Amino acid sequence: MTLLKEFILPRLLQWLLVIFIGVTITFLIPRVSPVNPIDQALSRLTAFQNLSPEATIALRASIEDLYGLQGSIFEQYIAFWKRILRGDLGPSFTSFPMMVNDIIRKSIGWTIGLLGTCVVIAWLLGLILGTLASYYRNRWWSRFLENSLITVYPIPYYILAFVLLMLFAYYFPIFPLVGGGRGTPGLTWTYIRTVIQHATLPALSIIIGATAFRFIMAKALTSGEIASDYVQYAELAALPKRKIIFSYIMRNTMLPQVTDLGLSLGAIFEGALITEVVFSYPGIGSSLYNAIISADYNMIMGITLLSIVGIATASLLVDLSYPFFDPRVRYR
Amino acid sequence: MKVISDLFRYSPSFRIGATILTVVFLLVVLSFFSPYSPDQRRVVPRNVPPSQEHILGTTSTGQDVFWMLTFGVRNTLIVAGIAVLIGRSIGVFLGMVSGYLGGRIDRVISSIVDSFIVIPRLPLVILIASILRGQMTLFGLGVLLGFLDWAYPSKRYRAQILSLREREFTHTGVFAGMNTLKIVTQEHLPFLIPFLLADVVSGFLFAIGFEVTLAVLGLSDLGAQSIGTMIYWGNYYQALLTNRIWVLIAPITASILIVVGFYLVSIGLSGYLDPRTRLARLQLKG
Numbered sequence: 001m002t003l004l005k006e007f008i009l010p011r012l013l014q015w016l017l018v019i020f021i022g023v024t025i026t027f028l029i030p031r032v033s034p035v036n037p038i039d040q041a042l043s044r045l046t047a048f049q050n051l052s053p054e055a056t057i058a059l060r061a062s063i064e065d066l067y068g069l070q071g072s073i074f075e076q077y078i079a080f081w082k083r084i085l086r087g088d089l090g091p092s093f094t095s096f097p098m099m100v101n102d103i104i105r106k107s108i109g110w111t112i113g114l115l116g117t118c119v120v121i122a123w124l125l126g127l128i129l130g131t132l133a134s135y136y137r138n139r140w141w142s143r144f145l146e147n148s149l150i151t152v153y154p155i156p157y158y159i160l161a162f163v164l165l166m167l168f169a170y171y172f173p174i175f176p177l178v179g180g181g182r183g184t185p186g187l188t189w190t191y192i193r194t195v196i197q198h199a200t201l202p203a204l205s206i207i208i209g210a211t212a213f214r215f216i217m218a219k220a221l222t223s224g225e226i227a228s229d230y231v232q233y234a235e236l237a238a239l240p241k242r243k244i245i246f247s248y249i250m251r252n253t254m255l256p257q258v259t260d261l262g263l264s265l266g267a268i269f270e271g272a273l274i275t276e277v278v279f280s281y282p283g284i285g286s287s288l289y290n291a292i293i294s295a296d297y298n299m300i301m302g303i304t305l306l307s308i309v310g311i312a313t314a315s316l317l318v319d320l321s322y323p324f325f326d327p328r329v330r331y332r
Numbered sequence: 333m334k335v336i337s338d339l340f341r342y343s344p345s346f347r348i349g350a351t352i353l354t355v356v357f358l359l360v361v362l363s364f365f366s367p368y369s370p371d372q373r374r375v376v377p378r379n380v381p382p383s384q385e386h387i388l389g390t391t392s393t394g395q396d397v398f399w400m401l402t403f404g405v406r407n408t409l410i411v412a413g414i415a416v417l418i419g420r421s422i423g424v425f426l427g428m429v430s431g432y433l434g435g436r437i438d439r440v441i442s443s444i445v446d447s448f449i450v451i452p453r454l455p456l457v458i459l460i461a462s463i464l465r466g467q468m469t470l471f472g473l474g475v476l477l478g479f480l481d482w483a484y485p486s487k488r489y490r491a492q493i494l495s496l497r498e499r500e501f502t503h504t505g506v507f508a509g510m511n512t513l514k515i516v517t518q519e520h521l522p523f524l525i526p527f528l529l530a531d532v533v534s535g536f537l538f539a540i541g542f543e544v545t546l547a548v549l550g551l552s553d554l555g556a557q558s559i560g561t562m563i564y565w566g567n568y569y570q571a572l573l574t575n576r577i578w579v580l581i582a583p584i585t586a587s588i589l590i591v592v593g594f595y596l597v598s599i600g601l602s603g604y605l606d607p608r609t610r611l612a613r614l615q616l617k618g
Contacts (some may be wrong), residue, residue, distance in 0.1 A: 020446040025451075029460055044384040104530075153587050154595035156541035158548055160561075163584065170572060274453060274545060288455070292462045292549065300462060315450050 008320065022308035026301050027080050031073060038063055089302035093295070100302040103287055111276070111283030114199055115268045118206040124262050125207070126214020131250050133215070134222035135241075145220070152244075153212040159204040161278040168201055175201040177193040202279040206272060210264070221253035259318050266314020269307045276307070339600050346600025352593030356405060356411045356586075360579055363402035368395065370403040382578050389578035392569040394574055397582050401558040410537035411474040411558065416532050418478025420485060423531075424524065424525075427489025428516050432497055442490070448483035456480065457542060461551040463593050466510045473546065487533050489524055495518050526605050533598035537591055559583045 012273070042060060071079070085092065089100035133142035168174050176198055225231065226249065234244045269284070276285030284303060291299035339346040368375050374394035382389040388397035430441035460476060461468060475518045493516075496502065540559075546552045547560025554561055562583040570580040 014446060015444060017443055018450050021447045025456065026459065027345050029456075030463055063598070078373070129380065150595070151592055154537050154591040156544045156591065158541075158545050159584055159587055160583050164578075166572065166577075267452060273458070275550065288458070289549065292458060295462065295465070297463070300455075304459050307452045307455050310450050312450055 011316055013321045015312055018312040018315075019309060022312070023081070023084060023305065024077075026304050026308070027077060030220075030297050030301070031076075084305065089305070090298045092291075099178060101300050103299065103305065104284060104302060105156050107282060107284045107287045110281060111272065111285065112268060112273075114202060114283060115206070115272055116265070118203050119210065119261070119264045119268065121202050121203075122207045122265070123214055123257070125251070126211040127218050127257055129211070130218025131213040131222045131245060131253070134219040134224065135245055135249065137223075138201035145215070149212040149215045152208060153216060155209075157205075158274050158278065160209055161202075161275060164201060164205050165209075165278055172290065198281070202281050203277045204274070205278075206275055214257075214260075217251065219257060220255065222249055225249045225252050255322075259322075262314050262318035262321075263311065266311040267307070269310030285322075334534075335604070338528035339604055343600040343603055345596040345603075346573055349593045349598075349600060350598025351599060352589050356409075356590050357594060358500045359402050359586075360406045363399070363406045366399040366402060368399055369572065370400070379520055381572075381576075386387050388430070388582045389526070389576070391563070391577070391579050397579060399556055400562060400605050401582050402567060403543055404559045404583060404587070405590070407470055407556055407558040408540060408543055408560070408586050408587075408590075409479070411470050412536045414471065414474025415477035415481060415539035418475060419481035419535055420528065420532060422479075423485035424489055424521075424528070430518055430590070431490040431493030432520070433513065434494075434497075435605070438490075445454055445486050445490075449487065450469075453480045454542075454545075455575065457546065458549070458551065458582035461546055465551060468551070468553050470553050473543065473552055477542055481538055485535070485578075486532070491532075492524055492527060493520055496523055526601075530598050530602050530605065531593050533601070536587040536594050540587065540591055 038060060042056070042063065089104070091099050092100050093104060096142055129145060133145050136142050160201065169176065176194075231244065231249065234248060250311070272281075272283070273285035275281060276283045277289045282307075288300065288303045290296070291303070340350065369414070372395070374393055376386060376390045376396050380386055380389060380390045386396050386398065388401065390396055426441055426445065430445075435571045441473040456478060459474065461473075464472070498519075501519060502515060505519055510519075543552065543558060544560040544563065547554070547558060547564050548567070550564060552558065552560055554562075554564060554592055560583075563580060566579040566583070569576075569579075570579060
């Protein structure tokens with residue numbers, strides 16, 4: 001019972017608080033802004049036609065009804081929550097009869113496929129390289145790796161992706177410029193090959209950036225472990241290096257790394273916005289970008305909400321799984 | 333002063349970083365001596381590749397890339413500066429309040445801070461910026477970024493203050509009848525300054541990255557010069573397809589130099605703050 005009360009309950013409350021704050025912010029921002037989305041939608045609808053004033057008023061009322069903008073702000077807030085709890089994100093402003101849910105459902109597969117793979121690859125790569133480079137810190141290759149990754153790490157992701165695109169799709173056209181795949185979708189070899197071909201460059205850009213971050217983190221964690229007595233003892237006992245590095249050092253630096261992997265996986269729903277825009281990849285980030293261009297608030301709000309819930313849930317799961325990874329964090 | 337010259341001598345990353353930042357700062361200073369006003373168009377021949385007269389070439393709207401870059405770097409740094417100032421002020425204040433007062437206030441503030449750490453910032457910024465589209469000024473952008481980047485620093489300051497509160501001099505101050513505000517601002521704040529320095533750098537990295545990203549998506553103040561808007565207009569006028577690559581290379585290189593410079597300086601600083609490396613440095617001097 002204490003487990004539930006002392007460990008699980010506070011974390012569940014934190015999770016609820018995060019979602020509550022996130023939903024409230026997403027609700028409030030469009031409503032306190034000086035730009036009225038209804039006016040924008042109206043002016044778009046009436047741009048090329050003459051409407052009588054009565055018809056305009058009727059149109060306005062029906063738009064307000066459609067997007068849940070009727071009544072006082074408090075009533076709207078309650079209605080907003082009701083809709084979200086039903087899992088209904090409302091219709092899209094621009095591609096009108098389509099529901100936001102449908103658009104997200106269609107694009108999210110691409111994003112999860114691309115980002116899920118990249119996050120895991122970058123995690124493994126950064127962890128292993130970082131640990132090795134920290135253990136053999138005086139070799140030339142570890143110095144080289146460290147210096148180049150430290151230079152790459154702070155570069156804004158957009159710049160990195162754009163330079164890669166310029167180099168490998170334009171000056172040396174090895175990879176295709178845009179899209180997610182060519183030909184009819186299906187489980188045929190040719191289609192899968194084009195999918196992989198299209199995904200390589202975006203994947204490369206994510207992996208480079210994420211690996212640099214993971215490398216620096218792994219190196220910092222490992223350099224703390226290397227000074228420990230148990231490592232010196234294991235070296236004196238002439239244990240195989242592989243065993244010292246992978247079974248002892250890496251195991252002990254695992255906890256923050258696993259935490260971070262969980263959070264990165266949760267952040268997938270945020271979509272690799274910049275990646276997908278730069279490489280025109282048809283995932284959730286592209287949908288978000290299109291929504292931005294066409295001022296499709298329901299769509300933007302839907303994706304924002306999805307990403308908040310995604311990351312909050314991931315961090316809840318990570319928190320709850322701590323005791324499994326580290327016996328020192330038995331529930332307090 | 334001694335600290336800086338020491339850092340310069342013993343930390344190669346600080347040396348390189350500080351050199352890069354000096355060059356960047358020179359660019360900012362140069363912007364005040366620009367022969368052209370930043371918004372003026374068609375003042376020089378259009379689409380000229382780098383030459384002696386225009387050392388970084390000119391754009392499709394007839395502006396000199398080099399002088400544009402000086403304005404761009406200045407504005408980007410101003411945006412980042414505003415963001416850092418606001419974000420750190422909120423962070424330090426909340427960290428101090430919740431760390432020193434403790435108890436229920438601490439629990440409330442901490443859980444709010446923890447929630448804000450988790451909430452993803454990019455979609456939020458995009459939501460706000462897309463609603464304010466067209467009305468966003470560079471100043472507004474800085475304020476917006478500042479209000480999004482305080483949660484993590486505040487958590488770090490809270491941890492610092494928590495440990496400072498248990499030190500003996502705090503109790504001495506309390507028993508001597510100093511009021512809380514005085515203890516916190518006069519006795520505790522100086523201890524936070526080294527952490528603040530390292531934190532300011534990471535704030536700059538965050539703000540510059542976001543400025544570039546938003547501008548490239550067309551969500552910033554596109555009329556003003558900044559590194560991000562230079563890339564945006566370069567793309568807009570198809571610099572890549574028409575082989576006028578110099579328009580893009582200048583801002584891209586500048587942004588890489590700035591962030592790498594800041595980052596190297598922060599590595600040097602945090603190495604200086606780390607007691608273990610400080611020991612090694614003393615031996616080196618010894």
